[in-house]
Amino acid sequence: MSANGLRERYQAYLDCLNCQAWAELGRHVHEAVEHNGRPLGLAGYHAMLEGDHAAIPDLCFVARLLVVEAPWLGARLDFDCTPWGKLFGLAVNGRQVRFSEHVFYRFENGRIREVRSVIDTAAIAAQLMVG
């Protein structure tokens, strides 16, 4: 698939997440998807995403940077949200926080087969300390 094709596939995946259109998740994510080395599979991946939305009611996935070289796509995602309770072990408790995720996806036949994600939890901790 071309770089532009992957870019379109990825934006369709983000739209699916933002609309919480879980019935369509399998169009974007492979049944045997792995996340940071864990073999979650589609059901486990779906559960992880639903948990994210439950913890962060105003969660919105926005890609600020895309770097595409098939079969890989790298993205910088910027979040600006108000999570309930704890997030990544940090007591956010409804405060507004901003942080980034740097994530690489490997596509297989147009679907996400592997995800490698690092989240800037240190930025969240720093925002909680200064507040």
Next chain:
Amino acid sequence: MSANGLRERYQAYLDCLNCQAWAELGRHVHEAVEHNGRPLGLAGYHAMLEGDHAAIPDLCFVARLLVVEAPWLGARLDFDCTPWGKLFGLAVNGRQVRFSEHVFYRFENGRIREVRSVIDTAAIAAQLMVG
């Protein structure tokens, strides 16, 4: 510059870091380089790298994944090292830790002009807790 050209330029940059060949850093890094939005400039960037090597005597930069789409290059760097004292505010004190950095570089005329980096500090904290 082609994707393969950027890949070679980037590997030469990592070689420069691993050899601590600071006199050559200006060949790889732009005078006006920015790091996570901070206008460090070449001198500030050099100082940051020397500080990293001082804190982590066995620091070695190894790219496990490169995703290239000029002028951007995304990399997953895996570190396996034994930092002295504190690292990212965590009391590592000479223990062996493994962690990843996901980083995007924007090249300008063959040199690094902008860096956006997220380090998996949560992984380090988890390793210190289980030890």
